[in-house]
Amino acid sequence: MTPIRKIHSRTVVLPSSNIDTDQIIPGRFLTTTTKQGLGKQLFADWRYDAEGRPKPDFVLNQPAAQGCEILVAGRNIGCGSSREHAPWALLDYGIRAVVSTEIADIFRNNSLKNGLLPVIVDETTHQWLIANPGAEVTVDLEACTITLPTGAAVNFPIDAFSRYCLMNGVDELGFLQSQEAAIAAYERSHA
Amino acid sequence: MTSPKTMFEKIWDRHVVVPETADTPAVLFIDLHLTHEVTSPQSFQLLRERGLKVRRPDLTLATMDHSTPTRTSQVFGGEPIAIESAANQVRQLEKNCAEFGVELFGLQDPRRGIVHIIGPELGLTQPGKTIVCGDSHTSTHGAFGALAFGIGSTEVGHVLATQCLLQRRPKTLAIEIANRLAPGVTAKDLILAIIGQIGVAGGTGHVIEYRGAAIRAMDMEARMTICNMSIEAGARAGMIAPDDTTFEYLSGRPRAPQGAAWNEALAAWRALPTDAGARFDASVDIDAATLEPMITYGTNPGMVVPISATIPARAGDPVFNKALAYMGLTAGEPIKDQPVNVVFLGSCTNGRISDLRAAADILRGHKVAKGVHLLIVPGSQQVRREAEKEGLDRIFIEAGADWRESGCSMCLGMNGDTVPKGEYAVSTSNRNFEGRQGVGARTLLASPLTAAASAIRGRVTDPRDVLNG
Numbered sequence: 001m002t003p004i005r006k007i008h009s010r011t012v013v014l015p016s017s018n019i020d021t022d023q024i025i026p027g028r029f030l031t032t033t034t035k036q037g038l039g040k041q042l043f044a045d046w047r048y049d050a051e052g053r054p055k056p057d058f059v060l061n062q063p064a065a066q067g068c069e070i071l072v073a074g075r076n077i078g079c080g081s082s083r084e085h086a087p088w089a090l091l092d093y094g095i096r097a098v099v100s101t102e103i104a105d106i107f108r109n110n111s112l113k114n115g116l117l118p119v120i121v122d123e124t125t126h127q128w129l130i131a132n133p134g135a136e137v138t139v140d141l142e143a144c145t146i147t148l149p150t151g152a153a154v155n156f157p158i159d160a161f162s163r164y165c166l167m168n169g170v171d172e173l174g175f176l177q178s179q180e181a182a183i184a185a186y187e188r189s190h191a
Numbered sequence: 192m193t194s195p196k197t198m199f200e201k202i203w204d205r206h207v208v209v210p211e212t213a214d215t216p217a218v219l220f221i222d223l224h225l226t227h228e229v230t231s232p233q234s235f236q237l238l239r240e241r242g243l244k245v246r247r248p249d250l251t252l253a254t255m256d257h258s259t260p261t262r263t264s265q266v267f268g269g270e271p272i273a274i275e276s277a278a279n280q281v282r283q284l285e286k287n288c289a290e291f292g293v294e295l296f297g298l299q300d301p302r303r304g305i306v307h308i309i310g311p312e313l314g315l316t317q318p319g320k321t322i323v324c325g326d327s328h329t330s331t332h333g334a335f336g337a338l339a340f341g342i343g344s345t346e347v348g349h350v351l352a353t354q355c356l357l358q359r360r361p362k363t364l365a366i367e368i369a370n371r372l373a374p375g376v377t378a379k380d381l382i383l384a385i386i387g388q389i390g391v392a393g394g395t396g397h398v399i400e401y402r403g404a405a406i407r408a409m410d411m412e413a414r415m416t417i418c419n420m421s422i423e424a425g426a427r428a429g430m431i432a433p434d435d436t437t438f439e440y441l442s443g444r445p446r447a448p449q450g451a452a453w454n455e456a457l458a459a460w461r462a463l464p465t466d467a468g469a470r471f472d473a474s475v476d477i478d479a480a481t482l483e484p485m486i487t488y489g490t491n492p493g494m495v496v497p498i499s500a501t502i503p504a505r506a507g508d509p510v511f512n513k514a515l516a517y518m519g520l521t522a523g524e525p526i527k528d529q530p531v532n533v534v535f536l537g538s539c540t541n542g543r544i545s546d547l548r549a550a551a552d553i554l555r556g557h558k559v560a561k562g563v564h565l566l567i568v569p570g571s572q573q574v575r576r577e578a579e580k581e582g583l584d585r586i587f588i589e590a591g592a593d594w595r596e597s598g599c600s601m602c603l604g605m606n607g608d609t610v611p612k613g614e615y616a617v618s619t620s621n622r623n624f625e626g627r628q629g630v631g632a633r634t635l636l637a638s639p640l641t642a643a644a645s646a647i648r649g650r651v652t653d654p655r656d657v658l659n660g
Contacts (some may be wrong), residue, residue, distance in 0.1 A: 017510050018391055018491050022624040027603040031276035033232035033256050033283050045626045049614075074510060077394040079425060079491070079620060081325040083230065083501075086341035102392050105361075105427050106327060110343035159359060161215050171345075173241070176353045178219050179209055183355055186208040186220055 001114045003169035006140050007096050009069035012059055013133035018074050020080035025089045027081075038085055060093075066136050072129045076100065078107025087111045094098060097139050098125030101126045112162045115174065119146055125154045137163065141167055151189040195466035198432055199363050200399050201525035202338040206321045208355055216357040222320040224250055224350045225306045226293070228284040229605070230325030234347035235287040245291045245655040247354045251314065253295040255447035256305045258605045261568050265285075266298060268372035274607055290584035291351070304571020304597045307331040307539040311415065312573055314444025318433040323350055328539045328621065329420040329428075334414035334442070336433035336463050338398070341422065345434070361427055362472035363442070364397040369404040370480035377549070379541060379619065381405065381477075382420040383415025383485035389475060389497040394426025397473065400465065401431050405479035412545040419540045420621050423492040432464035440613050448470040482519040484653055487623045487636040488526050490514040498641065498653045501525050501557055517625055518633050519613070527651050532614035533627070534565045534646040536592075536639055538602040541619035542570025546576050546639040551583045553643035553657055559591040565594045566608065568600040598615075604629045619646040 049060050050056045054061040070091065077100045078086065090098065097117040108118045117138050119139055121129070122163040128148065129135065138147040141163060165172055196204070203219070211217035224247075226234075233252070238245070245251060258277035264270040272278035281298060288295035296303040302313070307328050310316040318336035322330060325347040334338035342356065349356055354410035366385060372378075386393075399421050406414065414431045421429030437458060448456040484498045494514060496503065504522035505511040515522060520529070521648045536542075536550050547569065559565045567587050569575040575597055578584055587594050600622035601608040609629030610616040615632050620641050623634035637645070647657070 016513070018493075020624045022603075022622065022627050026626055026630075027605045030605060031274060031280050033280060034236075035233050045630055050630070055592075069395065076395075077424075080327065080422075082325060082326075082341040082343055084345060088317050098243070102395060104425060105395060106341055106343060106390070107421075110345065113343065113345040134562055159216070160213060161357070164214070171272070172357050173237070173345075173349055173352060175215075176218065176349055176355055176357060176437060179353070180353070182209050182218065183220070183353060187354075188218070 001169045001171055004096070004117060004141050004166045006138055006172070007117065008138045010067070010134045010136055010138070011070045011072045011099070011129060012068040013130055014059060015074045017074035017076055018079055019027050019077045020076060020078055021086040024086040025083065027109040029082060030083060030085055030171050031123065032085070035088045037092060038089035039094070042093045043091040046187065052174045062110045067094070069094060070099060070137060071097070071141065074100065074130070078104035080104070082106045084110045084114070087114045087116045090112040099129060110162065111120045115166060117141065119152055119156045121146060121154055121156060125152070187189050192628055197363050197471060198336060198430060198463050198467045199338060199470045200469070202319055202321065203360060205319070209361060213602060216359045219321065219358045220354050220355055221323050221350050222250060223315060223654060225310055225322070225324040225329070226251065226323070226347060227257060227306050228255045228280045230344045231287065231347055232280065233344045233437055234325070234351055237289060237348035238351055239347070240292065244351045245351045246290045248294070248558055251293050251351070253284060253293050254303055254306050254309055255298060256600045259298060259598045260304040261598050261600050261608055263596055265496055266596045275543045294632070295638045299660045301572050303345055304317040304573065305539045305599055307419065307521055307544060308542060308570035308574065311335065312444070312571055313409070313446030314441050317441065317447065317456070318437060319463050323356065323576060327422040328419050330426070331415050331419040331539055333418040333421065333428050333430040333647055334411060334505065335437055336430060336460065338428060340428040349522050362397045363395060364399045364426065365471040365472065365474040366401050366477065367398055368403040368477045370651060371405055371408055372476055372479045375658055376482050376484055377638040377639060377640060380482055380485040381419045383487065383492065383495045383636065384482050385477060386420065386424045386492045388477065390423055390576040391423060391491050391493040392425040392590035393594065393648050394421060394424040397426050399424070400427045400471070401429060406431055407434065408597065410545065411436060415543070420492065422553055423621055424485070426554070427437050433460050435501060438483065468562050474652065479597065484638060484641050484655070486641060486651060487634070488518060488625060489516055490625050492623060492636060494622065495636070496526055497597055498651070527653060529651045530615060531563060531645050531650055532618050534563060534642050535601040535618040535620060536566070536642050537568030537600055538620035539570060539599070540572065540621045541639050543567065544574050546619065547574065547578050548581070550639045550643035551586045553654060554590040554639060554647065555586050557647040559589055559646050563646055563649050564593065565591065565646040566601055568595045571597045574617040601628055603627060611633070617642045617651065
């Protein structure tokens with residue numbers, strides 16, 4: 001995993017609340033056996049018409065969205081299915097951080113494990129971001145802040161361990177494996 | 192004296208391998224890992240890339256359910272699986288399980304079924320266990336007083352490799368359900384009402400414990416329906432304290448403890464329920480007696496109303512109005528009598544034998560309304576056999592239903608069992624998201640009773656109107 005320190009980008013805004021992981025990547029694409037290449041199916045049913053042509057009114061199909069690495073979503077993104085294909089699709093497309101007032105537990109965990117940064121912000125900051133699509137913002141993982149063009153730097157919460165792993169590009173499996181002695185002892189005492 | 196603990200705390204504490212600190216999450220031991228074809232290929236690949244083994248194949252069980260066909264000709268008749276990528280996924284699971292020594296209930300295995308149906312059926316799902324699966328409806332197993340939650344594929348890899356997960360301790364939410372459900376009102380209606388009340392993010396960061404008289408009065412299958420949809424309220428897990436109903440269900444099941452081990456287990460299970468005076472982080476009260484059958488009208492399970500109600504209006508809320516536009520429904524209209532094209536009876540929410548019996552009670556002696564496709568998909572092969580033993584399949588077929596082999600099927604349409612674009616489906620499954628049951632499909636979630644009643648009338652029907660008359 002590539003270490004993350006700062007993400008500086010324009011935002012792309014999807015104001016819908018409760019965007020579920022079925023929208024992020026519909027179930028019919030889950031028959032894949034790899035993580036790669038899911039970006040083209042990201043938001044497939046919102047992004048393409050029945051013939052597979054991009055719908056011009058969908059925000060990701062608009063020129064301003066190209067190259068944006070920060071997705072601002074309406075309240076509570078990532079609910080529903082545990083499919084890790086959702087963060088895989090977002091990352092493969094080029095999104096590196098997702099911002100909302102609430103982020104569903106499993107999607108949040110899955111995102112952290114793949115280097116997609118979940119950024120939970122307060123209501124006021126969220127409303128500003130929703131109202132200002134394309135704003136240039138900086139997410140600073142070291143400082144745990146998101147800085148708006150207004151100069152306001154807003155803190156976001158992130159677990160210390162997840163932050164360490166993301167900043168150093170290390171994955172959690174290595175840490176778990178380093179606990180081998182404790183796991184073996186637990187197994188012996190609970191056999 | 193130790194301070195009173197919730198059931199969640201007792202199970203959590205017992206499974207902590209390394210306690211959490213400010214810098215690191217807890218290392219939590221997992222007693223049972225269930226896996227299926229959709230969320231595991233990338234996890235086995237991770238093991239392969241790192242040269243790792245499955246640490247505890249004895250605590251791991253694989254089945255195939257999501258992308259598998261439900262037509263008998265494709266399951267048993269040698270006809271190929273129509274979707275090539277689905278067929279490939281099935282083959283990949285067979286290969287992975289053989290390579291890593293994981294027990295697999297393959298396509299033709301009589302024990303195969305939806306992962307959350309077969310765990311309890313086998314007696315593998317037991318009180319006090321930690322249970323995970325790469326599937327959000329793992330919360331189902333909490334009905335036995337287990338701590339059971341869905342994980343992603345990376346975490347599936349972690350459990351395969353180490354039998355442990357890194358977890359921060361979630362908060363607890365008590366949902367106290369007083370009184371009894373009225374006739375014609377089911378566990379499905381109760382959980383839909385709960386989601387309607389607390390919202391689809393109401394349980395985020397929490398483990399729910401369902402408590403109270405209404406829960407105590409329920410059989411295990413109804414309790415599983417309740418816990419199953421905890422995730423639809425945003426909660427990681429839902430739990431119900433084990434009691435004699437639980438123990439009777441488990442007794443004699445093939446993988447439940449037997450003999451002396453059973454008595455030992457029973458003693459431990461009886462100590463699991465939340466102690467008097469234990470504190471929850473939050474609580475909600477519901478009166479079961481006031482509920483009527485519930486049905487969704489929108490594009491998330493929180494958009495739900497009593498079946499006698501009208502579709503709500505929220506002027507000036509573009510997200511709400513977009514959902515109604517997708518559904519092709521109008522605020523202010525009754526939900527009852529809306530025309531129905533498809534009825535789906537099945538899924539890990541309502542694909543158990545009691546669900547099929549409830550539907551059969553309504554369908555017996557009736558015909559499915561003209562133009563309605565009633566698809567009935569048992570949750571497991573065992574449920575299918577039991578239904579056939581009881582003659583429920585005859586009732587279904589005579590009514591004009593399409594009776595299939597087990598699987599997730601039309602709940603998410605991965606296997607090609609889909610609702611056609613623009614059509615209305617009353618479904619006993621768990622998600623009414625846009626496109627969930629097929630591109631452009633319009634899902635109304637309801638109980639098996641409401642689904643069966645709607646199938647024979649061809650429109651959204653209060654099952655009490657049929658039962659009474």
